[in-house]
Amino acid sequence: MNTKKQLTKGNKMKKAIVIRQEEEKTTVVQILGGLMIGFAVIDFAASFAGYNLTPFLGSASRFSPIVFGLIGSALLNSNSK
Secondary structure (H helix, E strand, O other): OEEEEEEEEOOEEEEEEEEOOOOOOOOHHHHHHHHHHHHHHHHHHHHHHOOOOOHHHHHHHHHHHHHHHHHHHHHHHOOOO
């Protein structure tokens, strides 16, 4: 975030630029979102190999990579401005 301040001394104008650096911290929600997207990719790849990683979902396990990917993406983007 850049803010400019003008200081006056007599007839001279000086500009002082203040720069604040904000560090982005990784939160638990972002880590969970990344893990869910990673699981979605692995689940999608495993489905081609004939393995079902989510048999507890029944017939909805066909759509589990999409669901996990969308939830993970929402979690990653929940903190963006």
